[in-house]
Amino acid sequence: MKIMLIDDSKTMRNIQKAVLKQLGHTEIEEACDGQDAMSKVGAFAPDLLLVDWNMPIMDGITFVRTFRKTNKTTPMIMVTTESEKARVIEAIKAGVNNYIVKPFTPDLLCQRINETMQKISSAT
Amino acid sequence: MNEDELRKLVTVQISSDHLLAELLIAPGVTHSELTEVFLQSILDERSIQTSIQSSTAIKEVIESHAENPDKPLKATVATGTPAVDGIDGGIELDEKVQAQLDQINHNKKDASEEDAETIDFYSQSSFVIVTKGQLLGRIIPPAPGTDGTDVCGKSIPAKPGRACPIALENCDLKQDQAIMAKSAGALSLTKTSLRIDAILEISKYVDFSTGNVDFPGSVTIQKGVRDNFIVKAGETIQVFGLVEAATLCAAKDVILSQGMAAKEKGSITTGRNLEAKYIDNVECQIQTNLCIQKEINNCNPTVAGEILSSTCRLIGGETRVAGTCELGQIGSDAGTPTFLHIGCHPELETLIEQAHSLYPLVLAQANHAQTELAQLTAAMGKLTPTQAERLTELQFELSEHQNRVNEVAKAVALLCELHQSKTHIELRVTKKIYPRVELCMNTVRVTFKESVPGPLCIQLRDNGKPEILDVASGNTQLLSEVASVATDPDLPDLKAIHQECLILDKNKQSEAA
Numbered sequence: 001m002k003i004m005l006i007d008d009s010k011t012m013r014n015i016q017k018a019v020l021k022q023l024g025h026t027e028i029e030e031a032c033d034g035q036d037a038m039s040k041v042g043a044f045a046p047d048l049l050l051v052d053w054n055m056p057i058m059d060g061i062t063f064v065r066t067f068r069k070t071n072k073t074t075p076m077i078m079v080t081t082e083s084e085k086a087r088v089i090e091a092i093k094a095g096v097n098n099y100i101v102k103p104f105t106p107d108l109l110c111q112r113i114n115e116t117m118q119k120i121s122s123a124t
Numbered sequence: 125m126n127e128d129e130l131r132k133l134v135t136v137q138i139s140s141d142h143l144l145a146e147l148l149i150a151p152g153v154t155h156s157e158l159t160e161v162f163l164q165s166i167l168d169e170r171s172i173q174t175s176i177q178s179s180t181a182i183k184e185v186i187e188s189h190a191e192n193p194d195k196p197l198k199a200t201v202a203t204g205t206p207a208v209d210g211i212d213g214g215i216e217l218d219e220k221v222q223a224q225l226d227q228i229n230h231n232k233k234d235a236s237e238e239d240a241e242t243i244d245f246y247s248q249s250s251f252v253i254v255t256k257g258q259l260l261g262r263i264i265p266p267a268p269g270t271d272g273t274d275v276c277g278k279s280i281p282a283k284p285g286r287a288c289p290i291a292l293e294n295c296d297l298k299q300d301q302a303i304m305a306k307s308a309g310a311l312s313l314t315k316t317s318l319r320i321d322a323i324l325e326i327s328k329y330v331d332f333s334t335g336n337v338d339f340p341g342s343v344t345i346q347k348g349v350r351d352n353f354i355v356k357a358g359e360t361i362q363v364f365g366l367v368e369a370a371t372l373c374a375a376k377d378v379i380l381s382q383g384m385a386a387k388e389k390g391s392i393t394t395g396r397n398l399e400a401k402y403i404d405n406v407e408c409q410i411q412t413n414l415c416i417q418k419e420i421n422n423c424n425p426t427v428a429g430e431i432l433s434s435t436c437r438l439i440g441g442e443t444r445v446a447g448t449c450e451l452g453q454i455g456s457d458a459g460t461p462t463f464l465h466i467g468c469h470p471e472l473e474t475l476i477e478q479a480h481s482l483y484p485l486v487l488a489q490a491n492h493a494q495t496e497l498a499q500l501t502a503a504m505g506k507l508t509p510t511q512a513e514r515l516t517e518l519q520f521e522l523s524e525h526q527n528r529v530n531e532v533a534k535a536v537a538l539l540c541e542l543h544q545s546k547t548h549i550e551l552r553v554t555k556k557i558y559p560r561v562e563l564c565m566n567t568v569r570v571t572f573k574e575s576v577p578g579p580l581c582i583q584l585r586d587n588g589k590p591e592i593l594d595v596a597s598g599n600t601q602l603l604s605e606v607a608s609v610a611t612d613p614d615l616p617d618l619k620a621i622h623q624e625c626l627i628l629d630k631n632k633q634s635e636a637a
Contacts, residue, residue, distance in 0.1 A: 009513060015520045054509060081509040103507070103515030106523040 002027040004044060006037040007052035016050055019106045034058025038066060046074060053080035061094055068095035075120050077112055130157055136170045142274030143204035145172045147185055149197040155190050172202050173277035202275040210269030210285030215318060217261040224252045250334050252311040254320060263290055263301040293319035308340035330355055426470055434554050444468040448550045455558030465564040467549035473616055476539045480621055483532050490525035497522055533628040540622035551582040565590060569612040576606050
């Protein structure tokens with residue numbers, strides 16, 4: 001499975017990458033903001049995206065909205081410090097499939113990824 | 125002078141191989157009589173092929189004669205071309221192989237005094253060892269040669285080179301006539317044959333005449349192995365004579381028809397069994413079984429399999445064995461201190477010790493990360509994005525540490541299980557155990573102060589206490605009744621370590637659940 005990590009913090013991307021590797025995922029692409037992700041997403045064609053909310057140049061919510069205009073199906077998980085209910089609803093409306101609030105444990109990240117993928121596969 | 129008289133004085137001499145024609149002019153011929161036409165006619169009469177060189181030679185003869193008409197004159201006027209014989213076919217060895225052969229031939233000659241100071245004579249091998257698939261050389265076809273021509277223009281046939289039939293054994297001959305080794309082995313070469321021997325048979329001693337031996341297959345030595353020589357084999361080593369203070373190293377078995385007297389300097393390492401009549405003062409690493417007929421004297425064998433030597437005396441030294449140990453007697457009348465550790469696998473025990481020593485370190489790191497995380501979480505109110513990310517980092521670090529703790533516990537438990545599967549505590553003695561024999565099993569150290577007659581069998585009970593069975597009567601008693609039995613805290617308690625790791629693993633699993 002191909003996974004794209006979109007976060008301006010390299011540390012966070014490394015953490016997510018390590019967790020994904022533990023889960024057996026090795027095809028991983030990284031982007032440091034929404035715009036960077038838009039430029040890579042076509043060629044990489046990910047099966048899952050983990051998106052941070054607050055990023056420079058193009059933030060996560062703008063990226064989700066832009067991406068969803070052309071791609072309705074690829075699952076996305078918002079990984080963010082934005083924990084208010086209104087924010088969660090906003091993200092879900094924009095098109096994310098799941099939501100993780102920082103700080104999170106590696107176990108929680110694993111759980112959310114598995115959960116999302118299971119939902120997607122049972123829906124199809 | 126008339127022409128007949130003149131022809132008697134001017135003659136041509138042709139060499140026996142017909143490659144040289146010389147003009148001989150006796151005294152009495154006048155300069156006017158010696159013309160180019162006349163001399164050419166003389167050569168024509170003898171059917172000598174003339175050339176520009178001949179014409180020049182004729183002119184020079186005439187000039188020389190003019191200077192000294194009264195002296196006899198001899199001059200070469202024609203030469204032939206000798207035939208170049210063909211070259212016989214044969215083997216052209218590969219550079220590497222040839223270099224090895226040259227080195228061996230060089231070694232066989234007496235070394236100069238200068239060499240004697242710098243050369244390691246032990247390492248001068250007298251065998252060409254090749255690897256499987258190695259290029260050995262090439263078969264060279266015979267060359268036909270070039271015909272020659274005699275002074276009369278007749279062809280001199282060249283002798284063609286002869287084909288040399290080469291017998292190849294254990295070699296592949298490729299289309300381009302390249303010879304490749306079919307298997308690894310020792311190269312044996314004659315003018316008409318090339319062979320690779322998968323077994324290296326040494327008909328004499330391994331000494332300065334052979335040098336050290338490092339062979340990929342099996343090695344058979346008809347005589348013995350001298351002090352300080354090394355014999356390494358990719359398979360089995362068999363020695364029919366005495367092995368002195370040498371080093372034997374075989375990936376499979378070492379079989380000594382006699383024995384080894386190593387003078388505390390020799391060693392044996394096997395990938396499988398060691399069989400011998402006796403071994404004396406030898407360091408041994410045996411990966412499977414040790415089978416000695418008569419005596420193990422002052423040796424330090426470590427045996428990963430079993431000791432199956434029911435007629436053998438074990439006297440002195442320190443013996444460690446993983447599996448069952450069968451011996452004739454242990455110790456001696458003279459009370460030689462003899463140490464025997466059964467159910468012992470030093471290689472695995474070292475690994476367990478190393479892995480187990482990591483455990484407190486990784487646990488301390490995990491605890492430290494957990495404390496730090498707890499303190500930070502307590503100190504922070506509503507988290508800023510930076511704080512939230514920092515906390516995620518700490519969570520990740522903690523998780524990594526916990527994983528490490530778990531991995532170490534799992535590794536130690538696995539090693540302990542492997543140790544358990546590879547070891548067995550059982551000592552059978554057919555004749556006697558003498559005083560001053562020390563026996564270790566798990567954490568128990570037994571010291572024999574009195575002789576204990578055989579046949580006997582020593583094992584550990586379920587409660588860890590050693591018992592002794594009198595095989596003749598079938599009676600069993602605690603070993604502590606016939607010898608001093610104590611728990612030695614220096615001996616690793618693998619059972620306890622295993623238990624500790626299993627509990628940790630269980631805890632981790634229940635945490636995860």
